[in-house]
Amino acid sequence: MSQSENTPTTPSFADLTTIRIGGPIATFVEPTSEDDVIGIVREADASRIPLCVIGGGSNMLVSDDPFDGTVLRDARRGVTVSTAEATPSTAGAPASAVEVTAEAGANWDDFVAGCVASGFEGVEGLSGIPGTVGASVVQNIGAYGQEVATSVARVRVWDRELGRIAELGHDDLCFGYRSSSLKTTMYATNPDGGRTTTRWFPTPRYIVLSVTYRLVRSTQGTVGVGQLAKALGVDLGTRMDLAAIREAVLRIRAAKDMLEDLSRYANPWMSSSKDVGADLRNAQPNHNRWSCGSFFINPVVDSDHAAQYLDGAPQYPGALPDGSQGVKTSAAWLIDHAGFHRGFALDGSHASLSTVHTLALTNRGGASFGEVLGLAQTIVQGVWKTYRIRLVPEPVVVR
Ligand SMILES: Cc1cc2nc3c(=O)[nH]c(=O)nc-3n(C[C@H](O)[C@H](O)[C@H](O)COP(=O)(O)OP(=O)(O)OC[C@H]3O[C@@H](n4cnc5c(N)ncnc54)[C@H](O)[C@@H]3O)c2cc1C
Structure with a gap:
């Protein structure tokens, strides 16, 4: 048997998830246009084929059994900036709001790095969280005094139930602690109070196509949590350079191994999803980072x-x-x-x-x-x- 005959034509969930566990996938697709994303979702739903939309695979633990369905990873990673109406700066200095729209497949931390470099305040505390823009709104990611809920203006989605594109505003998203109206479509409550899954699971009824964040034009951010203030040697509430906040968050996360293991991007199924560049050459596998992050929600x-x-x-x-x-x-x-x-x-x-x-x-x-x-x-x-x-x-x- 030749080498190519040995190489699987589709990845397994172990190839696509940060915890590196999960069985083989029947069909894997990486659409490069919104029309194609919608077309693939429509087709799977119409044919009642199990569908899993995956981002960075950093919040998924999947069975070792084969997945007899379609796994879709959105290959669109574009980010566009537009101005919004003026808003007072949190520091009291003149500033303006800025709206940044990112396609669902954009890597979350690349997005944050771009915002920090551009002088857009609002997501710097969320530095280093693995995954994608699309999933950031599903579970309302949060860390170090910030939640994505604070900066999300609206989300463009494909509604699988009604078969149409919709725009969900901030209030429609019903953000809560690690929760949103997108996430709750995947779960229902049993009569005994336990949690069960709905027909949409393991992906919400609403497929995120892009997210528009409303940020503030400012090179400074607020140190919003005691642990970060301590690491930076400043008082809680101090205004500091966004880059300094981002670096401190990344340092704290690195010390707890709450960053993703970059060696995963050596895997050919992962290499196209983030530009890791030179960092990859120094990346040694670190098993403390082969996780889904925090496994349990604070009760x-x-x-x-x-x-x-x-x-x-x-x-x-x-x-x-x-x-x-x-x-x-x-x-x-x-x-x-x-x-x-x-x-x-x-x-x-x-x-x-x-x-x-x-x-x-x-x-x-x-x-x-x-x-x-x-x-x-x-x-x-x-x-x-x-x-x-x-x-x-x-x-x-x-x-
Ligand atoms: C080391 C580590 C640290 C972490 N730290 C934090 C943290 O500090 N705070 C925090 O909140 N989380 C944290 N997480 C969890 C994880 O990073 C986030 O939940 C992240 O948003 C998941 O993104 P993803 O793209 O990897 O999603 P995936 O794991 O690929 O998917 C998660 C869910 O979102 C759905 N989904 C993905 N893309 C879309 C889309 N386009 N439309 C609709 N549904 C979609 C999937 O179907 C699935 O149901 C951490 C994880 C790791 C491994």
Whole structure:
């Protein structure tokens, strides 16, 4: 058999995801025009073929079984800038709003780097988050005092239900903590209160085609969270150069291995999706970064529960599912205090907690879907036993 006969013609999810797990894919397409994106989605939906729109694969844990459907990765990465009406600068200096529209396939961190370099304030705290512009609005990415919800003006989508293009404004998106009206179309609530998936899963009813962000023309941003202020040696709320904020965020993330492992772009299925350039030559595989980022969402409980079970745990105001005021706590704290420390692994498993971050479940090389799920389930059970809190996974888990 020749070399080319050995080479698969489609990637596996292990090739496309940051945790590098997942089975072979029947059909993989990378459309280069909006019409083609829509055409492929339409065809799959009309033929009832399972469809998965994937971005950077940084928030997905997929079964090792074959995926007998279509995986679409939007190859469009264009970014355009247009001015919007004047707005007062947060620093009090004259400034103006700027609208930046990015196509769904644009790499998120390349987009942030471009905004910082152009002097556009609003997304610098979200530096270093892996993935794409399209997915940024699905789960309302957030970190270091910022959420994408703050800067999203509108999203152009393909509505799979109604079969038409629509524009969703900020209010239509119903952003919440790691949530949006796009994400919620993938899930429904069981009668027992558990979560089940809808017919759209593992991709929302609305396919993101492009996102328009409203940013502020300013070379400075606000240091919005204590950890960042400490790293920069300034007070919370200080105005600083965007580039300094971005560098500090990247440094903090690197120390926790909460950046993606650039060695993934050596894979031919990944190399076209980001311009890694010279960085790739120095990129050594780092298994702490073979993850989906934080595996569990920080839970919100009612105040009675917090009083009974959360003595000593971090506590912040948070919204309960019914919108009422609750107490948000740290999933990492719960996991650690339930006895699962950094590096924890089940006997013989190739999956473990990161050695530098309690919330990251990692593939140490050759881990199976079942091994990661087994680790996740052990942690969920342990935290439930100790704190009567059921941790909810943040990534999209495709069984
Ligand atoms: C090391 C690491 C650190 C991370 N840190 C953070 C963090 O600090 N904060 C944070 O919020 N997240 C974080 N994440 C999670 C992840 O980076 C984000 O959720 C990101 O937005 C996922 O983007 P993606 O393109 O990789 O999405 P994917 O994983 O490819 O997809 C995720 C979901 O979005 C859907 N989707 C993708 N593209 C589209 C589209 N065009 N239209 C409709 N649906 C689409 C998919 O179908 C799927 O349901 C981290 C992940 C890693 C690996």
